[in-house]
Amino acid sequence: YSRTPVSEAKVGCAKCGYVGHLTYQCRNFIQIDPAKAAVLDVSSTSSPSSDDYDDTPLQLLTR
Numbered sequence: 001y002s003r004t005p006v007s008e009a010k011v012g013c014a015k016c017g018y019v020g021h022l023t024y025q026c027r028n029f030i031q032i033d034p035a036k037a038a039v040l041d042v043s044s045t046s047s048p049s050s051d052d053y054d055d056t057p058l059q060l061l062t063r
Contacts, residue, residue, distance in 0.1 A: 017058025 012019035014030040
């Protein structure tokens with residue numbers, strides 16, 4: 001039996017991609033895949049030049 005070291009484990013919310021809480025505890029209204037459920041239209045609140053800063057860590061990993 002071997003455990004994955006904590007530093008290599010990617011633990012976090014599958015809904016928003018941030019660590020510190022689990023999916024059922026998520027209070028963020030931003031979805032990883034906007035096609036699934038559009039809860040909040042972030043593009044209307046952000047400037048065109050800040051598109052790279054709006055990506056969650058999980059979205060960056062999937063690219």
